[in-house]
Every structure is written in C-alpha cells, then in structure tokens.
Amino acid sequence: MGKGSPALNQLIEQSTARCRYNQRLLAASRRLVAISRRELNPYFGISGSSDEAAGAPPPRWADALRELVRDKLADGDLFALIDTHCWSGPTTGESCAVCGERIDGGIEFEIDGPAGSVFAHLVCYSVWHGESKDFLLLQKGDKKN
Numbered sequence: 113m114g115k116g117s118p119a120l121n122q123l124i125e126q127s128t129a130r131c132r133y134n135q136r137l138l139a140a141s142r143r144l145v146a147i148s149r150r151e152l153n154p155y156f157g158i159s160g161s162s163d164e165a166a167g168a169p170p171p172r173w174a175d176a177l178r179e180l181v182r183d184k185l186a187d188g189d190l191f192a193l194i195d196t197h198c199w200s201g202p203t204t205g206e207s208c209a210v211c212g213e214r215i216d217g218g219i220e221f222e223i224d225g226p227a228g229s230v231f232a233h234l235v236c237y238s239v240w241h242g243e244s245k246d247f248l249l250l251q252k253g254d255k256k257n
C-alpha cells in the first residue's frame with residue numbers, strides 16, 4: 113500500500129476484497145440463471161431428445177452447470193465424488209447440493225458425504241461425478257509440479 117493513513121489503507125483493502133467477493137457472487141448468479149432456464153424444459157438432461165438439433169452444441173445451461181460444479185469443487189463447497197456411496201430413490205423434497213434447487217418430482221440421489229448425506233438431481237449428480245474425475249486428475253497433476 114501507499115503512504116496513506118493506516119485506516120484509509122485498511123478501508124481500501126476491505127473495499128478491494130468486497131469487490132472481488134461481489135464479482136464471484138455475480139458470476140455464480142449468472143450461472144444459476146443459466147441453469148434455471150432448464151426448468152422450462154422438463155426433459156432437460158436427456159440428450160438426443162427431439163428438441164435437440166443433431167450435431168448441435170450442448171445447451172448453455174449444461175456448460176453453466178459444469179462451471180458451477182468446477183467452482184464448487186475448487187472452493188471446497190462440494191467434495192470429489194469418487195468412491196462415494198450413493199442411492200437413488202423417489203424425491204423427498206431435499207435441496208440439491210449442486211444447484212441449490214429443491215428436488216421435486218422424479219428421482220433424487222443421496223450421496224454419503226464427509227459431513228453426512230447430501231442430495232442431488234440426477235443431472236446434477238451426473239455432472240458432479242464427471243467433473244470430480246477431472247478435478248482429482250488436476251489435483252494429482254498439481255502435486256507432481
């Protein structure tokens with residue numbers, strides 16, 4: 113910091129940190145908005161459905177969901193899903209650990225976590241599982257360097 117008064121320098125540091133935190137929240141909100149768009153289509157997550165053009169890129173919400181999972185894994189908000197026990201069954205109204213939405217209708221996944229059971233939508237679980245493999249590979253790569 114410069115030669116300003118300590119109180120002023122502290123205020124500037126706090127403001128900078130809060131700005132960074134706000135940018136993170138904004139990015140997370142944008143991803144959640146993109147993910148929530150899939151709610152408009154009850155058949156989300158089923159590739160090859162009739163509304164998906166052949167050879168078309170995956171829907172934007174899928175990318176947003178993958179990005180959200182990656183960020184949550186990096187921040188420690190989600191644990192890596194390798195060798196974890198999980199069960200699927202009819203929904204019980206729990207919130208999804210991945211997207212935060214209530215799981216109502218269809219199937220929910222219950223996952224044995226380090227701090228007890230967590231729940232996830234089928235599509236969220238699927239993305240979480242896929243991204244966990246990449247996350248662990250990346251971590252192993254980091255340790256070697």
Ligand SMILES: [Zn+2]
Binds near residue numbers: 208210213232
């Ligand atoms: Zn979900």
